[in-house]
Amino acid sequence: MIRGVVLDIAGVLYQGDHAVPGAIAALDRLKGAGLPVRYLTNSTRSPKRKIVAKLAAMGFAVDPAEVLTPAEAACDWLKREGYAPHLLVHPDLEEDFAGLSGGERTAVVVGDAGPFFTYERMNAAFRELVKGAPLLALATNRVFRDADGALSLDAGAFVRALEYSSGSEALLFGKPAAEFFHTAVRRMGCDPDEVAMIGDDAESDVAGALKAGLGGAYLVRTGKYRAGDEARFAPCPTAVVADVAEAVETVLQSRD
Structure with missing residues (x-):
């Protein structure tokens, strides 16, 4: 059973300067269900301070300790x-x-x-x-x-x-390095197969997570996603979904 969720940030939670529709509510649903969350970003143009501040400005309630950067x-x-x-x-x-x-x-x-x-x-x-x-x-x-x-x-x-x-x-040091995923998993007190990944990069986020032994990886069609990405890299996604809101709904349904 999935007991924790890791998410990419850019392209999943926000695009440009705007939150992806439904993203804030989706994170609230995860936390309301008692699932710990960690955010794994490969963004290396901005310091962690600015990444957390940008999320906060958009309305995301994110603890800096939950954000892992390369x-x-x-x-x-x-x-x-x-x-x-x-x-x-x-x-x-x-x-x-x-x-x-x-x-x-x-x-x-x-x-x-x-x-x-x-x-x-x-x-x-x-x-x-x-x-x-x-x-x-x-x-x-x-x-x-x-x-x-x-x-x-x-x-x-x-x-x-x-x-x-x-x-x-x-x-x-970033995705798809297995240790990057495993650090997030350990901080949630979970085993890899108890954690799901949600990302927009079929190679680094999705295939990387599955190769690292995570229990599921969901590819969203927002951010950098391009048609056919799900077939370009192996392992293939657990599911391809419209956005983070649908990914969260799918994860929660899998726990029922």
Whole structure:
């Protein structure tokens, strides 16, 4: 039986600057049913502070402790392993890495730098990698739904470019890394097969969750979803639904 739910944020709870219709009520239904909730985002242009503030401004009652970001996971790794970060990220994200001095060793951290993916910055990161620095990828998503409503390149293409040129293999900290899902599962006090995922990315959210052993994964047709996504990646979704409200209804019905 499903005892907890993890959700993507952008494209599932909101699109652009507006909540997806029915999303706030859907989360209220989950909490009213006694199901713990965690939010897993691969967003790496904004610090966690702004992500939580944006949700609050739209009317979502979200505890910051319920939101998990790749930057948090990478910071934990850097502290544990004793590395200082060489950041190739959007300037807005840099505050999430403030105070991390590490030691003499350096690790390259790549997020969605957007227009700040310049040749000079990419090449500086490459030179750290060929000197032996590990490569930390906050996410490897292919695309995201941009503010203008069209799809744009996400961080994955730039991570792959650095891997190709340096011969490195990136350590992934966001979805679809199994440990990212498992961290959320542990914080809810559940086993993986007792948790369902709701997302708009058939590869990172849905297939990633199922490969990590979660008990279900629901693909919404909002956000970055494109017709046919459900057949492009394996494992296939548990179900394809219109939006988060229908996903929540399906999860709750499966518990009856």
